Amino acid sequence: MSNSVGAVIVAAGRGTRMGTVESKQYLLLQGKPIIVHTLEVFQRHPLISEIVLVTGKEDVDRCREWVKAYRLDKVVSVVTGGSERQHSVHLGLRHLKTTWVMVHDGVRPFVQINEITACYEHAREIGASVLAVPVKDTIKQVDKDGKVLSTPDRRSLWAIQTPQTFRLSELLVAYESAERDGFLGTDDSSLAERSGIPVAVVEGSYANIKITTPEDLDFAEFTQRSRGEVQT
Ligand SMILES: Nc1ccn([C@@H]2O[C@H](COP(=O)(O)OP(=O)(O)OP(=O)(O)O)[C@@H](O)[C@H]2O)c(=O)n1
Numbered sequence: 001m002s003n004s005v006g007a008v009i010v011a012a013g014r015g016t017r018m019g020t021v022e023s024k025q026y027l028l029l030q031g032k033p034i035i036v037h038t039l040e041v042f043q044r045h046p047l048i049s050e051i052v053l054v055t056g057k058e059d060v061d062r063c064r065e066w067v068k069a070y071r072l073d074k075v076v077s078v079v080t081g082g083s084e085r086q087h088s089v090h091l092g093l094r095h096l097k098t099t100w101v102m103v104h105d106g107v108r109p110f111v112q113i114n115e116i117t118a119c120y121e122h123a124r125e126i127g128a129s130v131l132a133v134p135v136k137d138t139i140k141q142v143d144k145d146g147k148v149l150s151t152p153d154r155r156s157l158w159a160i161q162t163p164q165t166f167r168l169s170e171l172l173v174a175y176e177s178a179e180r181d182g183f184l185g186t187d188d189s190s191l192a193e194r195s196g197i198p199v200a201v202v203e204g205s206y207a208n209i210k211i212t213t214p215e216d217l218d219f220a221e222f223t224q225r226s227r228g229e230v231q232t
């Protein structure tokens with residue numbers, strides 16, 4: 001059976017928490033749009049054969065231009081997303097033809113090649129996988145009035161990142177079931193979990209941030225600059 005691996009990179013959000021006029025995935029990092037940095041990691045990975053980029057309707061043309069300009073020839077489709085991340089992923093999945101899929105946020109440009117490989121290997125072994133880091137803070141469950149309800153044992157808590165890796169056919173079933181039931185999850189794994197797919201956690205790095213709020217841009221500039229200096 002083929003073990004081809006594709007990626008769905010979602011970049012159709014508005015970036016409201018960032019608060020910039022330009023959507024955060026198109027802001028420049030060391031002179032290049034954040035989304036291009038992210039695509040370049042998957043383009044470079046030898047396991048990845050196809051990439052589907054999901055973006056806003058008004059951004060499809062400029063994304064296609066960047067795909068050409070930066071020679072991102074693994075990008076097979078640039079498609080329009082939906083109103084929620086989950087809808088954007090679902091729309092992207094329909095354009096992929098590989099056996100495995102890695103779903104990744106367009107605003108996580110610092111994922112590393114070896115992390116992608118580890119995600120794939122764990123998914124092959126267990127069924128599906130998510131990249132994650134152990135939480136560093138103490139987490140409390142709080143009620144709507146701000147009263148602490150409980151303090152879960154930190155040793156069992158992980159902050160979940162992307163990529164998240166699945167068999168494409170199984171993830172499509174999970175997405176269709178979620179749509180039928182009106183279930184909206186905050187990541188892809190939560191849909192797989194409710195479909196009974198076993199998911200492995202793969203320890204990644206704290207640098208694989210999801211660029212979300214303005215202070216993340218300082219970290220992003222610093223990280224991109226230091227990585228560039230290491231490579232040159
Ligand atoms: N309807 C949506 C919403 C989000 N995303 C993508 O999902 C990733 C993670 O989402 P998030 O960081 O929440 O991005 P936004 O929704 O853009 O941010 P915000 O919630 O602050 O508006 C981003 O790459 C974003 O572009 C998407 O493709 N389609």
Ligand SMILES: C[C@](O)(CO)[C@H](O)COP(=O)(O)O
Nearest residue numbers: 085105160161162186187210
């Ligand atoms: C998928 C995700 O990046 C895992 O951390 C995250 O849940 C996306 O959440 P958001 O609300 O769309 O930022």
